[in-house]
Amino acid sequence: MAYPVSPLATPFPALPQIAGVNPHVVRAGYKDWGRCDLTYVTLEEGTSVAGVFTKNLCCSSEVELGRENVKQGLARALVVNAGNSNAFTGYRGREAVKQIMDQVAGHLGCPKEQVFVSSTGVIGVPLPKDKAREGVAKALTAEPCSWEEAANTIATTDTFAKGATATAMVSDTKVTISAIIKGSGMIAPDMATMLGYLFTDAAVDPAFLQECLSAANLATFSCITVDSDTSTSDTVLAFATGKAGNAPLTSFESPGADAFYAAIHDVCRQLAHLVVRDGEGAQKFIAVTVSGAVSDESARKVGLAIANSPLVKTAIAGEDANWGRVVMAVGKAGEPADRDKLSIGFGGTWAALEGLPLADYDEAPVAEHLKGHDVTIEVDLGLGDGLATVWTCDLTHGYISINADYRS
Amino acid sequence: MAYPVSPLATPFPALPQIAGVNPHVVRAGYKDWGRCDLTYVTLEEGTSVAGVFTKNLCCSSEVELGRENVKQGLARALVVNAGNSNAFTGYRGREAVKQIMDQVAGHLGCPKEQVFVSSTGVIGVPLPKDKAREGVAKALTAEPCSWEEAANTIATTDTFAKGATATAMVSDTKVTISAIIKGSGMIAPDMATMLGYLFTDAAVDPAFLQECLSAANLATFSCITVDSDTSTSDTVLAFATGKAGNAPLTSFESPGADAFYAAIHDVCRQLAHLVVRDGEGAQKFIAVTVSGAVSDESARKVGLAIANSPLVKTAIAGEDANWGRVVMAVGKAGEPADRDKLSIGFGGTWAALEGLPLADYDEAPVAEHLKGHDVTIEVDLGLGDGLATVWTCDLTHGYISINADYRS
Structure with missing residues (x-):
């Protein structure tokens, strides 16, 4: 364990012995x-x-x-x-x-x-x-x-x-x-x-x-x-x-x-x-919840497209509520999506509703939320009842440092 | 253009005027x-x-x-x-x-x-x-x-x-x-x-x-x-x-x-x-050539799985001939592949042939090749005649710096 302990680490729990x-x-x-x-x-x-x-x-x-x-x-x-x-x-x-x-x-x-x-x-x-x-x-x-x-x-x-x-x-x-x-x-x-x-x-x-x-x-x-x-x-x-x-x-x-x-x-x-x-280089634990998809499986795939996007992950690392990158990731997921029904929020605050940036969008609570270690992204596709939550971490300099010289 | 010019930049060519x-x-x-x-x-x-x-x-x-x-x-x-x-x-x-x-x-x-x-x-x-x-x-x-x-x-x-x-x-x-x-x-x-x-x-x-x-x-x-x-x-x-x-x-x-x-x-x-x-943060231009696939399209998909792998891209950034990560990327591509027919090389030198690390693999020429700005990865799947080349760049600290604060 050569790297600094993750800031998201939790103590090892008291694990009971299991008979046998x-x-x-x-x-x-x-x-x-x-x-x-x-x-x-x-x-x-x-x-x-x-x-x-x-x-x-x-x-x-x-x-x-x-x-x-x-x-x-x-x-x-x-x-x-x-x-x-x-x-x-x-x-x-x-x-x-x-x-x-x-x-x-x-x-x-x-x-x-x-x-x-x-x-x-x-x-x-x-x-x-x-x-x-x-x-x-x-x-x-x-x-x-x-x-x-x-x-x-x-x-x-x-x-x-x-x-x-x-x-x-x-x-x-x-x-x-x-x-x-x-x-x-x-x-x-x-x-x-x-x-x-x-x-x-x-x-x-x-x-x-x-x-x-x-x-x-x-x-x-x-x-x-x-x-x-x-x-x-x-x-x-x-x-x-x-x-x-x-x-x-x-x-x-x-x-x-x-x-x-x-x-x-x-x-x-x-x-x-x-x-x-303990994701390599992680500074933030990110939960992405996708609702309103055509199915649970479709919601999971959209969630993973967001969670795998380097641009979304670096935005969260920079504590930037760049919901445009979330839009991009939804659109590239290959699952049914309608730009004009799409809503996106962070930490429970909507930034865009049904395809339009919110006119009275107040970025202050979102900025405050993104400063924490636990970040949530909410996406509603407005199409059906499909729901899923996926989890990822941000993409930071730590990931590059760890992986540019892992083997040597 | 607020960022340093890419080390892979080429001069703007003399472009002829086009009538009309x-x-x-x-x-x-x-x-x-x-x-x-x-x-x-x-x-x-x-x-x-x-x-x-x-x-x-x-x-x-x-x-x-x-x-x-x-x-x-x-x-x-x-x-x-x-x-x-x-x-x-x-x-x-x-x-x-x-x-x-x-x-x-x-x-x-x-x-x-x-x-x-x-x-x-x-x-x-x-x-x-x-x-x-x-x-x-x-x-x-x-x-x-x-x-x-x-x-x-x-x-x-x-x-x-x-x-x-x-x-x-x-x-x-x-x-x-x-x-x-x-x-x-x-x-x-x-x-x-x-x-x-x-x-x-x-x-x-x-x-x-x-x-x-x-x-x-x-x-x-x-x-x-x-x-x-x-x-x-x-x-x-x-x-x-x-x-x-x-x-x-x-x-x-x-x-x-x-x-x-x-x-x-x-x-x-x-x-x-x-x-x-001019890929964000790029220090290396990487050509991935996949041969022996079941079709050209399959070769392209395998090539893109390699070219999109953060672990392959950070390895190249670290000038590390970590072909194990290339194996991983081939296997996750979702295209036909047989571990025991797979060969992998860098800069024209095979590191693994038909599923086995080369016994007499000489890493010196590969290490030298990886120090340059232009890197090639060769993959032969040993299955058919499918062939494709895809191009990407390495994943570096520069990418994180650029994207963690692009919007602000």
């Missing part, structure tokens, strides 16, 4: 960082798993194997390597992942398909198999660590550790979710963004766990963007150990399923916001 | 710049016109009226306002454009549909009708000016004046094209980018002039991007006075049509490159 889940961290030495870089989480037998993965066609072997293995629904362990994404490394990268799966499965006496591996860091350098083997060997006998240590260990360019928690009542049983995530740059929408892991003691059928995670993903991870660039390694996995002892959730018809889904959604939203709050 | 075309510039005072801001070009009777316009759905009245009026095929005058784009200004903006068309048409005694108007500058402020009226009145009686004065007058955040020329032999007749363009930010692909004007003395049927301009646009203006943001005002118009005296060109079957098209294409390519060379 034990995190461990060790140093494999993938980079010459003086810190742990390998995270190993054990999961008790019978743990359900669900996952969402990057749609990037040049994805890593970790993603390919994870996407395949999640189908059998059970997990016994998670290994996360930091400092090397192992993406675009051909058969050598795939061999390294399989070696880790074999080594852990041999130790736990489980099918290797139940060992999930993620890697994050520079693209194009095969994960060194010797370092991975020694690191995993140490991890297999390490003492459990705190969630905060695990969150720090999966990080790369992140400037603060990120976690979230929620509880739900499933009939009479309280179930708990604890989750960690990493991510700061190469953050783009329409997929599961970056590496995120949710752990719950709830008893949940794998298929229903997947249904919950996919639905929550659509409204959370798929609604954030830092820089419009889609990573080759993005993965979010959810693990459910069943130790809470509730009657297993198998569908939205199960008693307590709605409460459980609400908690999953809440945790995903918290995690997604934390990634944006 | 007379440019004039005056100061209307749209902004408190101490320079001319209204350009007025007269065209002799019988001049053909063709145009391509922004696809932004929130386009200006200038674009709407231009797109409509170009259909009748004839032009007598062009008026360009700089400092105010008049976009997103509702009926008031439309009235200002119609006033200018009426005023010029009344003076020339021509149908108002033959007067073309463009405006460029801040969005959302109606063009002041009184200043426009006085400015046009002065322009109608002004002395003709040079092409360089006209190129300077249509500019806004541009740091240098931009022009291009070419000639072609149409049977025994030499025809000449002189052209000017402005543009630096809010430059995005898939449309006619920014304000560009081509003038030729060739005799060309309007429909064939449109065919030539549309085809050239696809391979030139539609292949550049500075910041992925599509303007609300982009317009490229071509005017042909017929004064060269060649037998009128009516289709690609006409003698000399191929040579004429080659000249139009050449001028469009020159103009498109000049816009990229």
Whole structure:
């Protein structure tokens, strides 16, 4: 964590332990960082798993194997390597992942398909198999660590550790979710963004766990963007150990399923916001709400066109209520829009209504709003009932500084 | 022109006069710049016109009226306002454009549909009708000016004046094209980018002039991007006075049509490159060539995904051959790609071949290449014969500085 802590950082929350889940961290030495870089989480037998993965066609072997293995629904362990994404490394990268799966499965006496591996860091350098083997060997006998240590260990360019928690009542049983995530740059929408892991003691059928995670993903991870660039390694996995002892959730018809889904959604939203709050160079957290679209999906696309516009993001960085750039972004989104029905506001104050700049527009409250760390942009398309909120950060000199010399 | 001249700037070329075309510039005072801001070009009777316009759905009245009026095929005058784009200004903006068309048409005694108007500058402020009226009145009686004065007058955040020329032999007749363009930010692909004007003395049927301009646009203006943001005002118009005296060109079957098209294409390519060379904050001119795609259009889309990636553009700014980011951009493009067939190079040196980093990759010549002002990225997808080159610039601190306080 070589960069100054984001001004939008929030303290790491008190994450409850989850029965049946034990995190461990060790140093494999993938980079010459003086810190742990390998995270190993054990999961008790019978743990359900669900996952969402990057749609990037040049994805890593970790993603390919994870996407395949999640189908059998059970997990016994998670290994996360930091400092090397192992993406675009051909058969050598795939061999390294399989070696880790074999080594852990041999130790736990489980099918290797139940060992999930993620890697994050520079693209194009095969994960060194010797370092991975020694690191995993140490991890297999390490003492459990705190969630905060695990969150720090999966990080790369992140400037603060990120976690979230929620509880739900499933009939009479309280179930708990604890989750960690990493991510700061190469953050783009329409997929599961970056590496995120949710752990719950709830008893949940794998298929229903997947249904919950996919639905929550659509409204959370798929609604954030830092820089419009889609990573080759993005993965979010959810693990459910069943130790809470509730009657297993198998569908939205199960008693307590709605409460459980609400908690999953809440945790995903918290995690997604934390990634944006650590967006590379971010000084402002921006929520863009689009209403009046022809559909929710259309609203989301318009919101993302605004959130991805370098000109909108630099205007917010400059605390400039340049709503003309918002108009531009709406118009280039490729979604239905009618210039003469379009309204735009900042921080709850309309600057333009139905295609016309407001004659009595008072910029003072808007200017005051833009000085803060949390900025909202409101867009009403005036066409239908479609609604969505997307989240992004501003584009600053910090982003350029971080990315013009990341690899060296 | 408040910003330092782009390090990629080229001198304004010697642009030949075009028989039947007379440019004039005056100061209307749209902004408190101490320079001319209204350009007025007269065209002799019988001049053909063709145009391509922004696809932004929130386009200006200038674009709407231009797109409509170009259909009748004839032009007598062009008026360009700089400092105010008049976009997103509702009926008031439309009235200002119609006033200018009426005023010029009344003076020339021509149908108002033959007067073309463009405006460029801040969005959302109606063009002041009184200043426009006085400015046009002065322009109608002004002395003709040079092409360089006209190129300077249509500019806004541009740091240098931009022009291009070419000639072609149409049977025994030499025809000449002189052209000017402005543009630096809010430059995005898939449309006619920014304000560009081509003038030729060739005799060309309007429909064939449109065919030539549309085809050239696809391979030139539609292949550049500075910041992925599509303007609300982009317009490229071509005017042909017929004064060269060649037998009128009516289709690609006409003698000399191929040579004429080659000249139009050449001028469009020159103009498109000049816009990229003045990209906001640009320090490097980047050509991305994509081969081996399933089609030329697919190659163009992959090229634009690379050229629009903030992470690729900041890597080039940092002179970092971070081809992993190129892999990422290929994978997110949404076009057919196979990670294991993908090859990537810089300045003619392969860094990765068929999905694998080169074992004996020598970064020295690549590092040397990246130090220069002109950078090439080569991508081979290994799938088919599709080929395209797109052009962009790097993303630097200069872009942030310019855009975080443009309006104030």
